[in-house]
Structures are given as C-alpha cells and as structure tokens.
Amino acid sequence: MLQSLRLRTWLLLLVTTLVTSLVCGLVYYQTAQSAIRSKQIDNAAVRAATQADALGLLIRSFLKLTEADAESYAVRYGDDFDRMLFLREERNRMGDVIESLGYSDLSGRLELTNGQTLDLSADPSFYKATLGQTSLVDSPTPENEDGVRITSVFHPVIDYRSQVKGVLWVSFRLDVLFEELTKDSLLRDVKDASYADFSLINAQGEVLNPSEQASPLPLEQRQRIITALRGEDSARLDIPSGMLFAYKIPDTRWSLVQRVSTDELFKPLHALLLRTVAISLITELALSLLLLLLITPPFKRIEAIVKATEEVAAGNLHIPPLPVEVRDEIGALSASVNAMVAQLRNSFDPLKAFTEQNDYGIIVTDTKYVITQFNGTAQRMLGYAAEEVVGKMTPLQLSDQDDIEAKAKRLSGKLGRTIAPTIEFLDAMISGRTSYTDERIYMTKSGRPIPILLSISKITDNSGSVTGYIGLFREISHEKRIQAEMLRAKEQAEEANASKSLFLARMSHEIRTPINGIIGMSQLMKRTSLTEAQLDYMEKIVSSSEVLLEIVNDILDYSKIEAGKFELDKIVFEPDELFRKLGDTLSFFLGTRQLDMIFDVPDSLPRRIVGDPFRLEQVLLNLLNNAIKFTAKGYIHFRVELIELQDRRVLLEFSVKDTGIGISEAQLANLFQPFAQADGSVSRKYGGTGLGLVISDEIITLMGGRLEVESKEGEGSRFSFALSFALAKEDENASPADGAVEEIIEPMRILCIERPGLMQETLRNMLLPYRADVEFADSWKIALEALRGGSGGDRGYDYIFCNMEMPDMYGEETWLRLRRLAGSAAIISMTTPLGHNEWLRMDEEDRPERTLIKPINRRALRDVVESCRLEKEAKKQTGGKQAPVPKRRAAGDPSRILLVEDHVINQQIACELLGEAGYVVEVASDGMSAISMVQERHYDLVLMDIHMPGLDGYEATMRIRSSLNTWRLPVIAMTANVRMEDRQRCLSVGMNDVLTKPIQSDVLFAVVNGWARRARQIDWPDALTRVNGKEQILRHMLRSFSMEYNGFSERLENKLKEQQWDSAARMLHTLKGVSGNLSASAVFLAAEKLEAILQEAAQDKRWEPGFAALKQALEELLEAIEWEQKNRLNYQNIT
Incomplete structure (x- = not known):
C-alpha cells in the first residue's frame, strides 16, 4: 500500500502539516498555559481569601448578635426568669448554629438555657469577659454528644452603671457555621469540589473544624502554614498533588486553610489542550481532504502513465495514446511516453516478428544467467512454455549434464584450472571475448536429447557494461547424421x-x-x-x-x-639469371607502351643463393605484370637491395614501384582477398582473376617475408618484401671470375643515349664495374651533334648504347645517320621485342652489333659487352675472316648411344630397337660403369635407368654433369614412375628428358632422334674455346642468335624471290660468320654452300635446294637452342 506514490506524497504532506499544526498548537498551548496557570492560582487565592473574609464576617455577625443579646434589656436588667426566657427565645430564633446560651454571674456560675449549670470561674475567657472584654475561645471544645465541634463566645454584660454585671455565654456549632458560610451567595463556588476542601485552624495549628470534603491536614503542613502566616495575612504552600492557600480570619486568631488539587486547579489546561489538539486534528483533517483533492488529478495522470509504461514493459506496445490535456510537466511526460511507445513499436515490431518467427531458438538471460526471454521456436523445440522457464531456470538446466561436465573438464585442461560444470563454466566460456559458438546437447521437457549449435553473445549498454547474454541455437540433428556419414x-x-x-x-x-x-x-x-x-x-x-x-x-x-x-623448394640458383629470364618474359608484355621498365640490381649481389627460384620468379612476375597492366605511361622501377649479409645468409629486399593508376585506401582493404580486385571497372578494363596478389602474398609469407604496399590513387604504387636466403657453396670447378666483369685492359669510352633521371642513373650503375668513361646524351639530337664533331672512332667511343624509344628517334633515317657517324664504335640498341623485329627487316650491315631487349638487366648488359669485346679480339687475330668450323666427325656417322640399364631383358629390347634404327649402342649395367665409359669415349646421348644397384641414375647424372653440360651430352631418364615429383627430380639433377616405362618404340625414336640431332648442332668444346672458356658468354650469344634469326629464312627467301642477290649474299655472309663463331657446323656449311651457288648461278633458281637445306639446318639449330635454354634452367638448380 505504501508503494503508492500518491499515498506517500499525501501522507508526507499530512505529516508535514500535522507537525506544523502541532508545533503551532504547542506554542499556543505553552503560552496560554502559563497565563492560565497564573490566573488559576490567582483565582484560587482569591477564593480562599473570600472564604476567609466571609467566615470572618459571619463570625463578626455572630459576635454582633451576641453583643446585641448582651445589651438587651432582658439580659441587662431583667431577672433570671426573664433573662432565661429571652435567651431561650434567642436560641430558638438563631437556629441550629447556636448550640447553647447561658448567663453567668461574676462568680462563674453559668446557667444554660437547657437548664444545665456550669462553673466557668477557672476559664480564662470568662475572666477576660469579667474584665469587660469579649472573648472568642480559640480552641473549640471537644465534640458534643453528636460529634460536632463547638466554640464559645464570652461577652460581658454591662449594667446601668457600666459595670460588668455578668457574662453572656454563647456556644455555636462550627459545622453549622460552615454551612452558613456556604450559603453565602458570594461563596457559591465553594460548592465546587475543587474549592470545598478547607479547614479552620487556630494559632497553635490545631484543626478546629474541617469541611466535609476536607482532606486530612498533616501536622507538618499545619506547622508550615503557621510559620508562613507569621507577620502575614495569607500564605501559599505547594504540596504534593496540590496547593494550600491560608488566610487569617479577621478579629480571630483563626486561619482558614484551603487545599486545592493541582488536577482540579489546572483542569482548564486539560480542556485547553484537548481543544488545541481537537482544533489541530480538525484542521489537519480539512487539509488532508483538501490535499487529497489537489493531488488526485495529477496523480491520476501519473498512474495512467505508469500503467502505460507497465503495459509497454510487459511487451504490449499497442496501447492507446495517453491524453495530453494540460501542457504542464506531466503533459510533456505523456507526450514523451507516447513518442517513446511509437518509436519502440516501430523498432520492436519488426524485431518481435523476427524473434517469434525466427527459425532459431532465442534465449535471453540476465547477468546471472537467469532466463528472461524464451521465444516461440525455443518453446516448440524444447517443449517448455515461456512461463515455465522465464525467471526460473538457467540454460544449464536445459543442457545435458554429462555434456556440460565433459566440456567443463576439457576447458579445465585448456585453462590449467578447475572449471566446475556450473555458472562458472558459462563465465569461463564467455570470458575475454564478446561472443562464441559451441555445440551443446539440450534436453527437451520430455527428456529427449537434441544436439544444437549455439551462438552466445554479450548484451552491453552504452557504457560497455554487460547487461545480459543472448543465445541463438538451432537443431543440428540432421547435420550430425550427415557428419556421422561423413566420418564413416x-x-x-x-x-x-x-x-x-x-x-x-x-x-x-x-x-x-x-x-x-x-x-x-x-x-x-x-x-x-x-x-x-x-x-x-x-x-x-x-x-x-x-x-x-x-x-x-x-x-x-x-x-x-x-x-x-603448397611446398617450397630449396635449390641453388643464380639471381642474375632469374632476373634475366624475368626481363625476357616481361619484354613481351611491354609491347608498344610508352613505358620504361628499370631493373635496378646491385653488382654486390651474391652469385648463387639457395631458395625457390620458381616461386620467387612467380611472385616478381605477378607484381611486375600488374605494374605493366595498370601503368599506361611513366616508368616501372624494379629494385633489389642487399639489406644484410652475415652468417652465410643474405637478406634481400625486392620492390616494384610504378607510376600507374594507384590504389585508394578503401580498395587497399580488399587487395589481398581471393578473386577480388580494386573494383568492377578494373576487372572489366584490365582483366585477371584477382588471385595473383593473394597467391603472391601467400608465397611470400611461406618464404618468411611479408608483402607490403604503399599507394596513392592516381600517382602509382609500390610493392615490397624482404626475404632471407642461404648462400650456396661454390662448386670446386667454378671459375672465380665466372659471373664477374672481365678485367678490362684497355680503357673504354661509352656514349649512352637515354632519358635523363632514373633511367640514366640505373644505366650508369650497371656500367660502373667496367671502370669506363661514360657520357650521357639526353636525346638523339644531342648524341648526333656530339658524334658530328668527329667520327666515333676519333672521339674514342668503344660502345654506343641507344634507347630506340626516345621521343626524337624518328625511325630509319635517324638510325642510319647514327650508324654513319658511329665509325668503329659498336652500337648496342636497347629496345622492345617489337623494335627487335624491326631490326630483322633491315639489311644485315645496317643492324646494330648487339641488341638488348628491355628491360635491361645487369647480366644481359655484361654478356653483350663481353661478347662484343671478344668478337673484336677474334677479328683482330684472324684479320677479319672467320675460320672454318672444325668437324668432330662426318655428318653421316651414326649417333653413339650409351644405355645404362641393369635389367638384361630391358637391355636386349632397347639395343634391338635402337640398332634397327641405325644407332650404335653400348651398355653399362650400373651408374659407376656409365661414368667411366663417358669419361673414356664420346657419346651423343645417354639413356639412364633410375633405379639400379649401387650408384642410381640420379647420382650418376649429377656426376656426369660436373664435367659435361646438357648440350654436350644429353641424358634421358627411363623410369616407371609417372608422378610429376619424379619427373621434376630427374630434370633437377641435369637430365634432359624422361621416358616412361614400358618404352614405346615411336616415343623412344622421337626422343632419341630429337636430342641427338640437337646435340650435334653445335660443337660445344670448339665454341667454348672461341670465347676463352666463358660459358656464360656463349650462352648469351646463343640467346641473341635465337632472337635475331627467328624468321631469317622467310626474310632470305623474300630477297631471293625478289632477286636482291646482293642483299641475300650479305645476309648469308653474316649468318655464316655468326654460325662459325658458334661452331654450328650444319648451318655454317649450308650458308656457305648457298652463298657459293649465288655467286655461280643465281638466275636459274639453282638456289632453291640450297635454301631448303639451309632453312632446315637453321630451324634445327634454333630448336636446339630453345630446348637447351629450357634444360639449362633445370640443370642450374642442382642443389
């Protein structure tokens, strides 16, 4: 009841007004009490004095009557009979107050009216009377036979001589006297009990006669009164429960003592108190009714708001709006509640529909995990009604206890402390995270266990404090059945x-x-x-x-x-070779773009390192290809920086920077997501799967690095990563100078035509190891002016590097002017693959000495310079003529094949097949025998079985490759293993190809013929002698030849058909010289033969057979070079 705000407010106001009224009444009462007390005491004193005066008047009146009787004629002059008769009549007339009358002569003999005779001679009062003094006896005589105290008056009787003749004696009853006293109209209040308690005492303190209502007057009080009256006419004494008022009676020695009870005296105060309280209560009652009337209307409105909010709290959001009749605070509150209900209805109606119609069971708990909400789906799944669980159960009571105990035990082991299968388990599961998902087993009301997938999340308020938890669950019985089937x-x-x-x-x-x-x-x-x-x-x-x-x-x-x-290899590779191959691949993607690609690789880079070159190349190719794809103009700067070199490990940083479209901050967030690109327009415009960067990032992570990106939209991007590699142990037979710049004896001067800035700086760094005097021309115009001052030779230029894609390079005319002004300087063009194709359409004598395909890398530059220098030295030694190519044996000699096979039947089958095909076959039964035979005699090809006793095919091939490369002696594996890993291992140890057992004859012949023919295209030892044993230079010459002479046959045929005999002769002469330097005898002889035919009889088409022979020889040579390049990559990766 006291929970009502209206009642509490009303009671508070009542208590406040009541206290205020009582305080005011109390103040009033205290003030009035003081005045009334004083007034009541004064009134009591006045009444006591009035009674005393009245008693004194009554006594004087009796004395006057006595005096009148004493002066009557009968008494003064009559005889005894008359006197007695008169006195009897007076007795009767005066009533009961007179007890007796009598007359006494001077002898003291008293004769009374009743006939009695008394002797008064010894009475002091009689004596005084005889002397002429009226005397009132102070001490009343004892009670008469009726028990009434009486007192006497002695009055002298004077004769005519004025002499005391006798004494008139009058005795009267004090009780009757007091009765007379109360009859007095002035003393009518004496009838009031509060003033009827009085006594008459004499000077000795004796009580002469008390009133009927008089209380006993103790001696101590009487003594105090006598003391207080000494020298005073009145006195007031406080006694327990009352007051004594004493007044002396005039003309007597008596005093009237009145006792007044305090209760009686102050009875008006009680009435005043009662009136004050009554008035306060009546006032309070009136105020309470008034306050109730005043507060009821606003509280009715508040109760309506409370009722509405209770309805809302109970979940009923569809209540009628509260009336807003008065625009006061309550009205504003009503309006706010209406708005709040509308907002909640708009917010919670969809949520309620979602909750109740959701396929997931939803359980909401408070912070102590007591369930507060239990949606319809949960009720249907578990069989409980909401009222059975809300406020009564926790989710643990719905769970299978064995399942909870097992989970609590596993969690205890994980956390290293004991977790009880109680609320502690739920706290531990959610601790340190905002949500989690777990599989549980819930028990239905009927006791049936059902597996569920439960997702628990914290519910927090605006301050971040947890206010409860929400769990969403669904039955996964079907999934569990599927999972069981999957496990099976x-x-x-x-x-x-x-x-x-x-x-x-x-x-x-x-x-x-x-x-x-x-x-x-x-x-x-x-x-x-x-x-x-x-x-x-x-x-x-x-x-x-x-x-x-x-x-x-x-x-x-x-x-x-x-x-x-995905696994990474750990093999030895040469970074420079990887970058060269990378540059060759990227050159085709550059196309006709006005784009410079810069390879900035330091000369201090280790020659051989251990890692996975294929994956590194894949990553770099992806990054660089992306840079090309998204950069329309400007440059792409690929840089390798040596960060750290210690403990036989090297830390390299790779970076690719471009001036392309860039990436926005928003797009960077999805950059490494699979199948994602910057946006849809990028995919449509540039294509791609969106996997490249994801794979690159994963590969770099597997290799121990991290791919980082810096980009600004519209300005370009920079991708970078750092990887650590182990340094490879140098081979015993490796030349210390292999891969380094040949010591330059004569000084070199180089002119470079290149764009200023980063391109010139990179090219300068590449040329630093040559210690050459390098000059740069910012344009072709400047370079031509510099050369016009004197011939290239006069100026001392040994080499001229020229960028063929400079803005002022206007084509063939500009080039020929440079060609004429260059003199003896070797011209090295730097161009794209398309630009290289343009060179092939020009006459041999108009082409540059060498061509570098962009992007330029350090190894390609070194190979070009070295090959030019060696060619110049060779021309000086031979006077400018090419020496004929020595032949190892006649062209018709059969190929010699070494068959390494331990199985006799396999040996017989292979020997018969190869023998029938015209091959000379020798057999080795194990790896050691094969190595010995290779060292003792020449073979064109080796067929190597893999699994043999003793030294297997892998180890035998590795030992052969230590002295004979893949060109000098092709090695073909024979194995029954068909997995890619086995094939890759064969290639990695230096084998050229793999034949799968059982051997098919047509496949065997195709492989053997192909590799034998390719191996015979070049006399490798002879060619290596021509370049002073520099195998790297020879390989570069082969690559250059492959690029320059692709399409040569078509161009030569066109010249011949157009009868441009001089041009055709120059082309053949150049081919003969180049093939001679490469020791490619077949091409050399075919070119020489066709050249002779043209000199003898060109008009009658006798050149056609010679041209066909040259075309075939050239195609075989180009094919051999291509295959060699592929196998070289496998050979160089021997770990």
Whole structure:
C-alpha cells in the first residue's frame, strides 16, 4: 500500500502539516498555559481569601448578635426568669448554629438555657469577659454528644452603671457555621469540589473544624502554614498533588486553610489542550481532504502513465495514446511516453516478428544467467512454455549434464584450472571475448536429447557494461547424421583426396605445357609474314592464351595453398639469371607502351643463393605484370637491395614501384582477398582473376617475408618484401671470375643515349664495374651533334648504347645517320621485342652489333659487352675472316648411344630397337660403369635407368654433369614412375628428358632422334674455346642468335624471290660468320654452300635446294637452342 506514490506524497504532506499544526498548537498551548496557570492560582487565592473574609464576617455577625443579646434589656436588667426566657427565645430564633446560651454571674456560675449549670470561674475567657472584654475561645471544645465541634463566645454584660454585671455565654456549632458560610451567595463556588476542601485552624495549628470534603491536614503542613502566616495575612504552600492557600480570619486568631488539587486547579489546561489538539486534528483533517483533492488529478495522470509504461514493459506496445490535456510537466511526460511507445513499436515490431518467427531458438538471460526471454521456436523445440522457464531456470538446466561436465573438464585442461560444470563454466566460456559458438546437447521437457549449435553473445549498454547474454541455437540433428556419414566415409574421402592431389599435380604440368606451346608458337607465328587479319587473330590467340595460362596457374596454385599442399623448394640458383629470364618474359608484355621498365640490381649481389627460384620468379612476375597492366605511361622501377649479409645468409629486399593508376585506401582493404580486385571497372578494363596478389602474398609469407604496399590513387604504387636466403657453396670447378666483369685492359669510352633521371642513373650503375668513361646524351639530337664533331672512332667511343624509344628517334633515317657517324664504335640498341623485329627487316650491315631487349638487366648488359669485346679480339687475330668450323666427325656417322640399364631383358629390347634404327649402342649395367665409359669415349646421348644397384641414375647424372653440360651430352631418364615429383627430380639433377616405362618404340625414336640431332648442332668444346672458356658468354650469344634469326629464312627467301642477290649474299655472309663463331657446323656449311651457288648461278633458281637445306639446318639449330635454354634452367638448380 505504501508503494503508492500518491499515498506517500499525501501522507508526507499530512505529516508535514500535522507537525506544523502541532508545533503551532504547542506554542499556543505553552503560552496560554502559563497565563492560565497564573490566573488559576490567582483565582484560587482569591477564593480562599473570600472564604476567609466571609467566615470572618459571619463570625463578626455572630459576635454582633451576641453583643446585641448582651445589651438587651432582658439580659441587662431583667431577672433570671426573664433573662432565661429571652435567651431561650434567642436560641430558638438563631437556629441550629447556636448550640447553647447561658448567663453567668461574676462568680462563674453559668446557667444554660437547657437548664444545665456550669462553673466557668477557672476559664480564662470568662475572666477576660469579667474584665469587660469579649472573648472568642480559640480552641473549640471537644465534640458534643453528636460529634460536632463547638466554640464559645464570652461577652460581658454591662449594667446601668457600666459595670460588668455578668457574662453572656454563647456556644455555636462550627459545622453549622460552615454551612452558613456556604450559603453565602458570594461563596457559591465553594460548592465546587475543587474549592470545598478547607479547614479552620487556630494559632497553635490545631484543626478546629474541617469541611466535609476536607482532606486530612498533616501536622507538618499545619506547622508550615503557621510559620508562613507569621507577620502575614495569607500564605501559599505547594504540596504534593496540590496547593494550600491560608488566610487569617479577621478579629480571630483563626486561619482558614484551603487545599486545592493541582488536577482540579489546572483542569482548564486539560480542556485547553484537548481543544488545541481537537482544533489541530480538525484542521489537519480539512487539509488532508483538501490535499487529497489537489493531488488526485495529477496523480491520476501519473498512474495512467505508469500503467502505460507497465503495459509497454510487459511487451504490449499497442496501447492507446495517453491524453495530453494540460501542457504542464506531466503533459510533456505523456507526450514523451507516447513518442517513446511509437518509436519502440516501430523498432520492436519488426524485431518481435523476427524473434517469434525466427527459425532459431532465442534465449535471453540476465547477468546471472537467469532466463528472461524464451521465444516461440525455443518453446516448440524444447517443449517448455515461456512461463515455465522465464525467471526460473538457467540454460544449464536445459543442457545435458554429462555434456556440460565433459566440456567443463576439457576447458579445465585448456585453462590449467578447475572449471566446475556450473555458472562458472558459462563465465569461463564467455570470458575475454564478446561472443562464441559451441555445440551443446539440450534436453527437451520430455527428456529427449537434441544436439544444437549455439551462438552466445554479450548484451552491453552504452557504457560497455554487460547487461545480459543472448543465445541463438538451432537443431543440428540432421547435420550430425550427415557428419556421422561423413566420418564413416572419411577413409574413402582421404583416398579420393590423395587421388585428386595426384591428378592435380599431373594436371598442373599437363595443362600448362600445351598452353605454353600455344603461346610460344603463336609468338613465333607473329614474326612471320601475316595479313592484317591473320595478325589480329594471332594477337588475340596470344592474349587469350596468356590469360588462360594465368588463370590456370593461379587456380592450381591457390588450390594447393588452400589444401596445405603448397611446398617450397630449396635449390641453388643464380639471381642474375632469374632476373634475366624475368626481363625476357616481361619484354613481351611491354609491347608498344610508352613505358620504361628499370631493373635496378646491385653488382654486390651474391652469385648463387639457395631458395625457390620458381616461386620467387612467380611472385616478381605477378607484381611486375600488374605494374605493366595498370601503368599506361611513366616508368616501372624494379629494385633489389642487399639489406644484410652475415652468417652465410643474405637478406634481400625486392620492390616494384610504378607510376600507374594507384590504389585508394578503401580498395587497399580488399587487395589481398581471393578473386577480388580494386573494383568492377578494373576487372572489366584490365582483366585477371584477382588471385595473383593473394597467391603472391601467400608465397611470400611461406618464404618468411611479408608483402607490403604503399599507394596513392592516381600517382602509382609500390610493392615490397624482404626475404632471407642461404648462400650456396661454390662448386670446386667454378671459375672465380665466372659471373664477374672481365678485367678490362684497355680503357673504354661509352656514349649512352637515354632519358635523363632514373633511367640514366640505373644505366650508369650497371656500367660502373667496367671502370669506363661514360657520357650521357639526353636525346638523339644531342648524341648526333656530339658524334658530328668527329667520327666515333676519333672521339674514342668503344660502345654506343641507344634507347630506340626516345621521343626524337624518328625511325630509319635517324638510325642510319647514327650508324654513319658511329665509325668503329659498336652500337648496342636497347629496345622492345617489337623494335627487335624491326631490326630483322633491315639489311644485315645496317643492324646494330648487339641488341638488348628491355628491360635491361645487369647480366644481359655484361654478356653483350663481353661478347662484343671478344668478337673484336677474334677479328683482330684472324684479320677479319672467320675460320672454318672444325668437324668432330662426318655428318653421316651414326649417333653413339650409351644405355645404362641393369635389367638384361630391358637391355636386349632397347639395343634391338635402337640398332634397327641405325644407332650404335653400348651398355653399362650400373651408374659407376656409365661414368667411366663417358669419361673414356664420346657419346651423343645417354639413356639412364633410375633405379639400379649401387650408384642410381640420379647420382650418376649429377656426376656426369660436373664435367659435361646438357648440350654436350644429353641424358634421358627411363623410369616407371609417372608422378610429376619424379619427373621434376630427374630434370633437377641435369637430365634432359624422361621416358616412361614400358618404352614405346615411336616415343623412344622421337626422343632419341630429337636430342641427338640437337646435340650435334653445335660443337660445344670448339665454341667454348672461341670465347676463352666463358660459358656464360656463349650462352648469351646463343640467346641473341635465337632472337635475331627467328624468321631469317622467310626474310632470305623474300630477297631471293625478289632477286636482291646482293642483299641475300650479305645476309648469308653474316649468318655464316655468326654460325662459325658458334661452331654450328650444319648451318655454317649450308650458308656457305648457298652463298657459293649465288655467286655461280643465281638466275636459274639453282638456289632453291640450297635454301631448303639451309632453312632446315637453321630451324634445327634454333630448336636446339630453345630446348637447351629450357634444360639449362633445370640443370642450374642442382642443389
């Protein structure tokens, strides 16, 4: 009841007004009490004095009557009879107050009216009377026979001589006297009990006669009164429970003592108090009614608001709006509540619909995990009504206790402390996180267990404090059944997964190989004479094939990464060779873009390091290809920086910076998400799968680095990462100078035509190891002016490097002017693959000495300079003529093959097949025998079995490769293993190809013929002698030859058909000289023969057979060089 705010407010106001009224009444009462007390005491004193005076008047009146009787004639002069008769009549007339009358002569004999005779002679009062004094007896005589005290008056009787004749004696009753006293109208208040308690005392303190209502008057009080009256006419004494008022009675020695009870005396104060309290209560009652009337209307409105909020709190948001009749604070509160209800209705109606109609069970608890909400789905799933669980149960009571105990035990082991399967378990699960998901077993009301997937989240307020928890759960019985079925099929799935991995490993190579073939052949086809439509089709084939290859590579690699099957190799490789190959690949992507690509690689880079070159190349190729794709103009700067070199490890930082479209901050967030690009427009415009960067990031992470990106939209991007590599142990036979710049004996002067800035700076750094005098021309115009002052030779330029894509390079005319002014200086052009194709359309004598395909790398530059220098020295030694190519043996000699096989039947089959085909076959039964035979005699090819007793095929091949490279002696593996890993291992130890057992004759012949023919294209030892044993220089010359002479046959045929005999002769002469330097005897002899035919009889088409022979020899040589380059990559990765 007291919970009502209206009642409490009303009571508070009542108490406040009541206290105020009582305080005011009390103050009034205290003030009035003091005045009334004084007044009552004064009134009591006045009444006592009045009674005393009245008693004194009564006594004087009796004395006057006595005097009148004493002076009557009968008494003074009558005889005894008359006197007695008169006295009897007076007695009767005066009534009961007179007890007796009598007359006494002077002898003291008293005769009374009743006939009695008394002797008064000894009475002092009689004596006084005889002397003429009226005397009132102070001490009343004892009570008469009626028990009434009486007193006497002695009055002298005077004769005519004025002499005392006798004494009139009058005795009267004090009780009657007091009765007479109360009859007095002035003393009518004496009848009031409060003033009827009085006594008459004499001077000795004796009580003469008390009133009927008189209380006993103790002696002590009487003594105090006598003392107080000494010298005073009145006195007041406080006694217990009352007061004594004493007044002397005039003309007597008596005093009247009146006792007044305090209760009686102050009875008006009680009435005053009662009146005061009554008035206060009546006032309070009136105020209470008034206050109730005043506060009821606003509190009625408040009660309506409370009722509305209770309805809302109970979940009823569809209540009628509260009336807003008065624009006061309560009205404003009503309006706010209406707005709040509307807002809550708008907010919670969808939420309620979501909660109640949700397929998930929803349980909400407070911070102590007591359930506060239990939605309909939870009720249907568990069989409980909401009222059965809300406020009564926790989620633990719904859970299977064995399941909770097991989970609590596992959690205890994980946390290292005991977790009880109680609320402590729920606290431990949510501790340190905002939500979690767990599988539980709930028990329905009927006791049936159901597995559920439960998601628990904290509910927090605006301050971040936890106010409760919410759990969403769904039954996963179906999933559990499926999971059980999946577990039962796990072994089959694992086996299938192994098969899939094996298939993926095979397809990873088998898919890429034909695509690479399509791309390569298409690029070769583009260099031939094609119509405009054919060229357009071919470009589309190349573009589509490259996209397809990229997609296949990305998907296969990403699949491996996702499956955790992605492994990194640890093999020895040469960073410079990797960058050269990277540059060759990227040169095709540059196309006709007005774009400079800079390879900034320090000369201090270690020559050989250990790592995975294929994956490193994949990452760099992706980053650089992206840079090309998203950069329309400007430059791409690829930089390698040696960060740290210690403890036989090197830390290298790789960075790719471009001036492309850049990446916004928003796009950076999704940059490393699979199948994601900056935005849809990027995908449409530039293409791609969006996997490249993801794979690159994963590979870099696996290699121990981290891919970082800095970018600003519209300005370009910079990708960088740092990797640590182990340094490789140098081979015993490796030349200390291998890979280093040859010591320059004569001074060199170099003129470089290059754009100022970063391009010149990079080229200068590449040329620093040569200690040459390098001059830069910022344009072709400046370079031509510098050369015009004197011939190249006069100015002392040994080399002229020229950028063919400079703005003021106006084509063939500008080039020929430079060619004429260069003198004896060797011109090295720096151009794109398209620019290189343009060189091939020019006459041999108008071409530059060497061509560097952009992007320029340090190794390619070194190879070019070295090959030019060695060629100059060779010309000086031979007077400018090429020496004929020595032949190892006649062209018709059969190829010699070494068969390394331990199985006799396999030996017989291989020997018969090869023998029938015209090959000379020798057999070695193990690896050690094969090594000895290779060292003792010459073979064109080795067929190597893998699994043999003693030294197996892998180790035997590695030992052979220590002295004979893949060109000098091809080694073909023979194995029954068909996995890609086995094939890769064969290639990595230096084998050229792999034959799968059982050997098919047509496959065997194709492989053997191909490699034997390729190996015979060049006399490797002779060619190596021509370059002073510098194998790297020879390989660069082969690559240059491959690039320059692709499409040579078509160009030569066109010259011949057009009968441009001089141009054809110059082309043949140049080919003969180059092939002679390479010791390519077949091409050399074919060129020499055709050249002789042209000199003898060019008009009658006798050149056609010679041209066909040259074309075939050249194609075989180019094919051999291509295969060698592929196998070289495998050979150089021997760990």
